[in-house]
Amino acid sequence: MEMSRVTPEDRIAFDGHDTIVSLWAARCAHYGPRVAHREKELGIWQEYSWNTYYDSARKIGLALMELGVSKGDPVLILSEDRREWIYCDIAAAAIGAIPSGVYTTDSAGQLAYLANDCAAKVLFVENDEQLDKWLEARGDMPGIEKVVVFDREGLATFSHKKVMFLDELYALGEKAANPDRFEKALETVQPEDPRMLIYTSGTTGPPKGAILTHRNMMFQLVAGEQMLDFHETDEQLCFLPLCHVLERLVSVEAPIANGCTVNFAESPETVFENLQEVNPDTFAGVPRIWEKVYSRVMILRSEAGPIGSKAFDLAMLLGNRYAKADNPGLGLKLGKLVAEFAVLRNLRRMLGFANARRVTSGAAPISPELIEWFDAIGVPLVEGFGMTETGGVATVNTVDDNNVGTVGKPLPGVELKIDETGELLVGGPCVFKGYWNKPEKTAETFTEDGWLKTGDIGRIGNDGALTITGRMKDIIITAGGKNITPAEIESKLKFSPYISDAVVIGDKRKYLTCLIMIDQENVEKFAQDRQIPFSDFASLTRAQEVRDLIGGVVSETNKQFAQVEQLKDFRLIDILLTAEDEELTPTMKLKRNFVNERHAALIDEMY
Amino acid sequence: MTVLSVRNLETFYGAIMALRGVSIDVEEGEIVTILGANGAGKTTLMKTIAGLMDPEKGQITFLGDPIAGLDPDRVVGRGISLVPEGREVFPYLSIEENLRMGGFTRKGDLSGDLDLVYQYFPILKERRRQAAGFLSGGQQQMLAIGRGLMSEPKLLMLDEPSLGLSPLLTQEIFGIIARLNRDEGVTMLLVEQNAHIALETAHRGYVLEMGRIVMTGPSDQLAASDDIQEFYLGRTDAGERGQKRWKRRKTWR
The missing domain is CATH 3.40.50.12780 (ANL, N-terminal domain)
Incomplete structure (x- = not known):
């Protein structure tokens, strides 16, 4: 079947089965x-x-x-x-x-x-x-x-x-x-029957249950077969x-279709x-996981002593050059071979990525530097894009064609469109059926001609790869009338091992500022190594040296952005948030509107 | 005035890091308590301050002077006295001899201090000629505190004064501790498993977990915290089932 022209009537089948459960029964028997x-x-x-x-x-x-x-x-x-x-x-x-x-x-x-x-x-x-x-x-x-x-x-x-x-x-x-x-x-x-109900984490309003049908998930499997091996x-x-x-897609549906073993x-x-x-x-993670791996390695490096850290830096340099070179010369090839044997191979084994053929990141934006870093140590990290309403994946990079900075090309059969406001629209068999018992919400999510409104702002490159630049509702319009998408600034900040999450503020304000959640483990270690006194988490965030450390990251980030996108001030959130807190989603992302509300005093201090 | 200030203290038992960067302050005239489960590092902290163990890193400042790494007798000489866990009285010495041992590093007449101790612990006076080993646990604890007071300390450190005592005796001992602080102005650092009574007696507290301070604040504020209530005060919010096995996640706020 030619996937790029799937009409709503077409049967989507994997190995002759058109529902997840009949495929499952056959696989179990097999x-x-x-x-x-x-x-x-x-x-x-x-x-x-x-x-x-x-x-x-x-x-x-x-x-x-x-x-x-x-x-x-x-x-x-x-x-x-x-x-x-x-x-x-x-x-x-x-x-x-x-x-x-x-x-x-x-x-x-x-x-x-x-x-x-x-x-x-x-x-x-x-x-x-x-x-x-x-x-x-x-x-x-x-x-x-x-x-x-x-x-x-x-x-x-x-x-x-x-x-x-x-x-x-x-x-x-x-x-x-x-x-x-x-x-x-x-x-x-039947293929059109609901396979599952997924409640969206609901950063705005109460959670809504998105209905995904067997057909939605079968499409993911069939399309995924061509993009993800x-x-x-x-x-x-x-x-x-x-x-x-x-x-659910990666650990339930895909193993059913492909017979992989799932370890919990x-x-x-x-x-x-x-x-x-x-x-x-293969391994699917979220940016937070990749940030953690990175900061673990960087901390290990700083403890490794002069020879170890030199060797690591050299190996990284070679790995990076090799990853970037289209046609590596003999010297580089040899150097990379040595780096591979002396450092990188051990590093991957230590991290648990010795066999990793493809690892993916999704659910939140990841900084391109991080992807390149993983590339340099030989872990093929690719970014994808999708949402509950698109059945999991809509676009993804592949290991062979990894366009870093983009979220990849659409799955075959998925259509993308950018409307006049810059919002990304998605069409195709991946698009969900609607919200459970919420016809008005469902109607709001679709355009009149049936495209799914993602709420994301994106652009499509000449090669067809999608780049997501932010969320529609996150767009900050400063008092000066400039439109700013905070996601790019935030993901740059999060690249620092000392920052676990950040929220840029500035809607209807004169300038941009930022609330920062520090990474407890790494900042504690930083403080301890430098003999900076602190007792509990709050006192850690108050330590001048910690503020200077984060201030350094902020000014470093500022260098990469235009004048209007400069962060003029920042504050550290002085309570240690857990997933039970309303400010965080279960995937540990800060919820913008809750943060703005709960930390209004901190924000007002900056203006 | 700050009597004791500890900064980023790290202490090891061989390869095991018992204190992972502890910073605390004790102001003049207060009782500061340190709460923590077994193995949190409370006693290690006391021992490190007293000079019984040497810290790997960090500063201990007592009345403005660094004392980290000094020998224990020097530390006592500076004005810190430790009432050790498990009392550790000298069993074959008489009570009065025990008390005099407490004033060993001091020059001059001890009789004033003996009178003070006897005034707070009349039972010790009654039995002052008997060997300390014949005292009951509660009386031995009184003796240990009295011995600690004999060096006229500017900071008295008490390591689990309620250990092995009946609830009634615990009440009595803590009553005396509070009185000593109120009437004699003795500054105290108190390590205690019995969080109830410790928070009642102390002005401020720190919570030590896995060798790190995770929470600090005035006692009433600590006592009101959900985490302290569940993990240290044993509040049983048993809910519907009347029993609860799982623990809430600690947030320390």
């Missing part, structure tokens, strides 16, 4: 005892086969039907990444229900909002901690009829008529009356929240250790 998932139990990696994958999901699916879940009913999953997450996800989708993930950092109130918004009857929770959220707010979500808990730990004496445990659910599925009901239900799932033998590491469309990280804190253990072949 791979049988092969390893599908690996997960740590008491510190030891355990393997789980495709057979287990199918049997578990089948039992859950049958049990869900016994509980009265029918086609089109949403089901909520509130858990950290683990294999049961995926079993429940696929089980629900297979019987035509609509799985939707809830972030473990969400509060009880946010859970109640989601439960009411989608009217789910069944809620899966990971453990006692998440169960307590339901218990706390259960009066506000009367629609939840059954809560299924994965872990019994700490709940030995607990019982509630609405709560059951996963093993009880399996048992219920095992003794279900018509065992072939599951397969029958699976066959009736997955191999049957690939090892992957799953650590971003599965509630997010990107992780123990927790978000152990990602770097798990990376070393797994040595993934």
Whole structure:
């Protein structure tokens, strides 16, 4: 099929299957005892086969039907990444229900909002901690009829008529009356049926549930096959929240289509250790992860002593030159070979990227310098662009054709257009069906002729590669009438290992300023190495030397921008924010409007 | 006036870094408490200040003079006295001999100080000829505090005075600590596991975790913090189930 001309009527199929669940059933039958998932139990990696994958999901699916879940009913999953997450996800989708993930950092109130918004009857929770959220707010979500808990730990004496445990659910599925009901239900799932409901993180207003169909996801798989090479033998590491469309695409749909093995990280804190253990072949991360890797290496370098750091600098120089040269000379080739053996190879092994064939970054802008840095150490990092409403990926660079600074060319079949206001419009089979029960919001998201309004400002190069310059609603119009897109300035600031996030301010103001969240670990280390006294986080942000350090980064950044884009002042946020705070999205990005509100006093100080 | 000021103190046990850059201040006339779980580095901090351990890095300034790395007897001579964890009285010496040992570094007459100690701890006077080993735990703690006072310290450091004492005795000891501070103006640095009573007694506090200060503030402010309530005061916000195994994430604010 010629993907660039897909009409809404065309069937999109991968290996002859046009829904994710029928493809999944076929793959499970095909791979049988092969390893599908690996997960740590008491510190030891355990393997789980495709057979287990199918049997578990089948039992859950049958049990869900016994509980009265029918086609089109949403089901909520509130858990950290683990294999049961995926079993429940696929089980629900297979019987035509609509799985939707809830972030473990969400509060009880946010859970109640989601439960009411989608009217789910069944809620899966990971453990006692998440169960307590339901218990706390259960009066506000009367629609939840059954809560299924994965872990019994700490709940030995607990019982509630609405709560059951996963093993009880399996048992219920095992003794279900018509065992072939599951397969029958699976066959009736149509490509246009919802595959999942993804709640957008909602930086403006309450979260909205975007409906992604099987066809949307099949398109991602078919188009992805041409842009992103997955191999049957690939090892992957799953650590971003599965509630997010990107992780679901990469760790659920893609492995189903391509037979890769998914390894679950123990927790978000152990990602770097798990990376070393797994040595993934492909890896999808967010800029924050790449920034962390970079700053870890730079800190190690500063501790390495004169010989080690010299060797590292030299290797980086050679790696960089080699990566940039179109036609490297013999000397450079030799030098790079030495650098590779002496430094770079070890560095990659230490980071867990020894086998990395392709690593990607998405979900937020990443600074081009960072991509080049990874290129120099031999880690092929490519940037892509997509949003929940485009089913995950819309454009992506490839390792062979990596246009640094752009987010790559559209997937074959995806059409891009820039409207007269500069907003990026997307069309094609990747575009979602609409928001759950919010027709007016859905209507607002589409143009009259059916293009998806992304809310991003972009430009398309002559080669067809897309560059995103910022968000429509983030555009700052200074009192002088200049339009400024803050994203570029912010991503330059974040390149510093000492800055974890930054928000540029200046709408309707005379000049630009900036609120900065410092990286606790690295700044603490900086302070300790220089004997700068501090006690808690707030006093760290008040230390003059720390302010000077960040001031240096700010003025360094200023040099790269025009006069009107200069940051005249900055303030450091003096509380240590966590994902539970309203100012941060679950992916640890600062939310502009919340920050502006909560730190108004700091901002006013600067004007 | 700042009595004690510690800056970026780093102390090691062999390869293990017990203090990872601690900075604290103690002002004249206050009681400052240091809270922290087992192994947080509280005792190490006390020992480093007292000169029992040498810091790898950092400054300790006492009344304006650097004292880091001085021998313990010099530190006592400068006016810092440590009431060690677990009391450590001399069991075969009499109570009065124990007290006199506390004033060993001082020249001159000790009788005034003995009277002061006996006034605060009358039971010690009653039994002053007996061997200290025959005292009960609470009385030994009183003796240890009394011994600490004998050197007329400008800073008294108390390492877990409630260790192994009944709740009632703990109340009594802390009552005396508060009185010593109020009436005699003794400046104190207090390490304590019992966060309840420590925050009640002290003016200010620091929270030490993994060898780092994570939180600081006036005692009432600390006592009101959610993290302190859950992790140090054992508030059981058990919720619906009446039991809770998981812990909230610490934010220290």
